[in-house]
Amino acid sequence: xxxxxxxxxxxxxxxxxxxxxxxxxGVVELTLDHAPLNEIGTPMLGELxxxxxxxxxxxxxxxxxxxxSARPGGFCAGADLKELYYSALPLSPQKRAAGIRxxxxxxxxxxxxxxxxxxxxxxxxxxxxxxxxLELALLCDLIVADKMARFGFPELRLGLIPGxxxxxxxxxxxxxxxxxxxxxxxxxxxxxxxxxxxxxxxxAGEGYALQVARSMALQITKFDAETRxxxxxxxxxxxxxxxxxxxxxxxKLFDRPAVMDSLKRFVETEDPLKHLPVAPKS
Amino acid sequence: xRSIEQTTQEILQLAAQQFKLPAGSLAPGDxxxxxxxxxxxxxxxxxxxxxxHFKIELPDYEVQGVSDFRTLAERIQARL
Numbered sequence: 511x512x513x514x515x516x517x518x519x520x521x522x523x524x525x526x527x528x529x530x531x532x533x534x535x536g537v538v539e540l541t542l543d544h545a546p547l548n549e550i551g552t553p554m555l556g557e558l559x560x561x562x563x564x565x566x567x568x569x570x571x572x573x574x575x576x577x578x579s580a581r582p583g584g585f586c587a588g589a590d591l592k593e594l595y596y597s598a599l600p601l602s603p604q605k606r607a608a609g610i611r612x613x614x615x616x617x618x619x620x621x622x623x624x625x626x627x628x629x630x631x632x633x634x635x636x637x638x639x640x641x642x643x644l645e646l647a648l649l650c651d652l653i654v655a656d657k658m659a660r661f662g663f664p665e666l667r668l669g670l671i672p673g674x675x676x677x678x679x680x681x682x683x684x685x686x687x688x689x690x691x692x693x694x695x696x697x698x699x700x701x702x703x704x705x706x707x708x709x710x711x712x713x714a715g716e717g718y719a720l721q722v723a724r725s726m727a728l729q730i731t732k733f734d735a736e737t738r739x740x741x742x743x744x745x746x747x748x749x750x751x752x753x754x755x756x757x758x759x760x761x762k763l764f765d766r767p768a769v770m771d772s773l774k775r776f777v778e779t780e781d782p783l784k785h786l787p788v789a790p791k792s
Numbered sequence: 793x794r795s796i797e798q799t800t801q802e803i804l805q806l807a808a809q810q811f812k813l814p815a816g817s818l819a820p821g822d823x824x825x826x827x828x829x830x831x832x833x834x835x836x837x838x839x840x841x842x843x844x845h846f847k848i849e850l851p852d853y854e855v856q857g858v859s860d861f862r863t864l865a866e867r868i869q870a871r872l
Binding site for chain 2: 547583637638657658659660695696697698699700703781782783784785786
C-alpha cells in the first residue's frame with residue numbers, strides 16, 4: 511500500500527531558551543537572545559538545529575530570513591569558550607577530540623542548511639560580531655551592520671583557526687589580505703572598514719540595523735521565488751571541499767595541549783581586550 | 793592637523809559623553825578602566841566611537857595595555 515508523503519507543516523513561531531523565531535508576511539526573523547552575548551554552546555546549537563530543521567518547511571512560504579540579536583552588546587561573541595573549556599577539562603585527550611569533532615559536525619550541519627536555504631538571508635548586526643558569531647553572519651547572503659558594529663576572527667589567540675566555516679565562506683566575498691589581517695592580528699574592524707572590504711552590504715545608523723534589514727527583506731519579497739532561489743544557488747555555492755579541509759585543520763590544531771592552556775588563560779583573564787592574545791602568566 | 797592636546801581634549805569629551813559624565817570630570821592622566829569602570833564590550837564601543845570620530849582605523853592591539861587618556865591620544869595621533 512502506498513503511503514502519502516506528509517508535507518512538513520511550517521513552524522511559524524518558536525520560543526526557546528537561546529533564540530526565537532517568528533514568521534510574518536513571507537519574512538522569518540530569527541532572534542538570538544542568550545546571555546551574555548549569544549555564545550554558541552550546547553543550548554544555542556540545539557536550538558539552531560531546530561531552526562535549520564524548520565527552514566525546509568518555512569521555505570515554501572518565505573522570501574527572506576533576518577538573523578538578529580536581542581542582546582544589547584551585539585550580534586554574537588562566538589563559541590561558548592567557558593563551556594568548551596570546562597566540559598573538556600575532565601576528559602581524556604581522545605574524548606576531547608571526539609567531542610569537538612561531534613560539535614563541529616553539528617554546527618556545520620546547521621551552517622550548511624542556512625547557507626543553502628532557497629530564501630534570502632540577512633544578518634542584522636550590531637555591536638560585537640566575533641569568531642563563531644561572524645561565521646554565523648557569513649552564512650547570510652547579506653549583512654546589514656550598525657555603524658558601531660565590530661567584526662573579528664580572534665581564534666588564533668587560542669591556537670586555533672575559525673572552525674565553523676569562517677575562512678572558506680569569507681573568501682567568497684572578501685580578499686585574502688583582509689582575511690589574513692583579521693586572522694594574524696586578531697584585531698576587530700569597525701563596520702565601515704568591513705563594508706569597504708566587501709564583508710558588509712549596507713551600513714545602518716546606530717540602532718537601525720534591524721530596521722534597514724526589514725526594509726531589504728520587504729523588497730526581496732517582491733521577486734519571483736524560483737528565480738531568486740536559482741540566482742542564489744548560482745552566485746553563492748557552498749565551498750564544500752574547503753569546508754572539509756577547514757574542519758580537518760581545526761580538529762588537528764585542537765588536539766594540541768597548548769589549546770587547553772590558551773582556553774584556560776582566556777577563561778581566567780580580566781584583560782578588557784580579551785579577544786587579543788593573552789600573555790602566559792610568568 | 794590636530795595637536796596632541798586637541799586630540800586628548802576631544803577624547804575626554806567623547807568619553808564623558810559616552811559614559812554620561814559631567815564635562816571636565818576626566819583628566820588626561822586618568823586610568824579610564826578604573827575611572828569609567830569599562831568592561832570588554834564598552835572598551836570596544838569606545839574604540840568604535842573614537843575611530844568614527846577621528847575617521848581613522850585604530851587596531852585594538854595598539855591600545856591593548858593602554859589605560860590612560862594621554863597615551864590613548866598618542867596612539868590616535870599616530871594614525872591621523
